[in-house]
Amino acid sequence: MSRVSLLLVSVLLVWSCSAPGESNPEVHFTVPANFPEPVYAFERNPMTSAGVELGKALFNEPLLSRDNSFSCAECHSQPYGFTHHGHDVSHGIDNLKGTRNSLSLQNLAWESSFFWDGGVGDLDFVPIAPITNAVELGETTKNVLDKLRATKKYPLLFKKAFGSEEITTERFLKAFSQFMVTLVSAHSRYDKFVRNEGETLTPEEQAGLKLFEQKCSSCHQGALFTDHSFRNNGLFVQGVKDEGRAKVTELEKDKYTFRVPSLRNVAVTGPYMHDGRFYTLEAVLDHYAEGVQDTQNLDPVLRQKPGLGIALTLQERQQIVAFLKTLTDEEFLKNKRFAAE
């Protein structure tokens, strides 16, 4: 009942905030029945169809890169849960490589920090990071805005979304957020199963679910499959020796800790970990069972068995993998609303 009323409240919120004069306001964002309340400040950024459309156009706009060659969608591709399929780390402008695996973009209205290290604390400011990163889009926000102003298309899209042709940083970023928060994944087989929508799980998947709840859900918690924390999961410190969250906080306690990512659509978002070192889910499970290293700030939950990590037999690992595949949301991955025109 409370979920239903929450849903109603959010629908009303969207309606009441719609731009004046917009007839037949659509529902742009709803809270799935099995989800908690979102944290994004919708009241500061009233969603409209035109705003979401503009955000989608910007997400797919190559003008955002310095040489106008590629867009956000390059490294955040819808069929792969908005990740860069097959890439441990992504190559950006001038074919330069970054050091971290591109994160999936989904259920962002429930996140209060972004990127592997949580360096950005407000969804509205997220696009600036890849735009200005020298190895990603390699551009300045100012140039992007100037390029958009010089087009025929964008002043009109901004007018539809915000009432005038003026292109400002605020409008640009808010349109981005309006699109990004619509990327809600909540229609996996697992969701339909827990919502009693007639879906069943196989015995292997059900066994996996049970194991997952016992052994994984202390971090990959709740409907979003994350507790939104930053933890050191015992990866061997290799390559660029990425210090994770400590790179932004400069605190000893954060060394080698990274975001606990959601596991929704995890079967299609490989490779895994902040640097994409594991190519398969089996390799990830093997890591937790056998590969956990005793590095600085190793999470206490991985110290509970002799030899570190999580006790998992080979069969249990298989069952968990089978369960994780039920988190794939085909509707989300194929939803035309999210795709470029």
Place this chain on the structure above:
Amino acid sequence: MKFHSFLFINFLIISGILSSCTKENPTPVTEGDSNDVILEFDNRVGAQKLVLGETLYQTGTGESFTVSTFNYFVSNVSLKKTDGSNIKFPDQYFLIRQADNNSWEPVLKNVPAGDYQEITFTIGVDSTKSVSPVGERKGVLDEGSYGDDGMYWSWNSGYIFLKLEGTSPAAPANGAGIRRFQMHVGGFGGMTSATINNLRTVTLPFPQNQLATVRKTVAPTIHVIANLQKIFSGKTTVKIADTPAIHMPAAAVPLANNYVHMFTVDHTHNE
């Protein structure tokens, strides 16, 4: 010799004007009157004018350097009256950019008439504003206004409070053979857990007999000198050779602790 005496005469004339400006008995304060106060930021290196580009300067430890960029934020200004009361100017953010002379003299609007003896300001952008919604980031706080001269860390959300860039023989050569140094100071104290806070506040009493007397017809100028040489010396000596590239709050602490002492109020004009 001739030139020098010309300068000296000029000096006498100018100082005569200055002292006449300040010694003059100001008209009495009328309640309800207000005017502008102009803050003039005059960036120097020791006793030299700061000129961007080729000019070679020296740090206190004898490292020579040129300056290509020198920017800093000034915010949370307050002015203290001779009666001890303070007039605050919240939510006003100024970005002083040496490359843009239009930015050197920010104006405080609607300052109540009165006699002021001291100025306080923050170097940087306070933590509240640093985490404020995008709709509150206008003017110099608009990340989309910076272009190549960015004053914002996008990967660790927050403003760069002070930015000093240039070249120095003490800095290592890059691939193109350029010996560049970059000192970026930021860090507002953290979004969720307490991290390095490089916000610094400066309080500068005006020199004796140099009040800023705001009247209906008098909009004073407070002439502030910023001596960037002091960034390298003070509480901690900073050598370009040791830290030619500072882009993180912790490494920037010595700079913030030094530059808090780089400002002085040289004089006021009451015109």
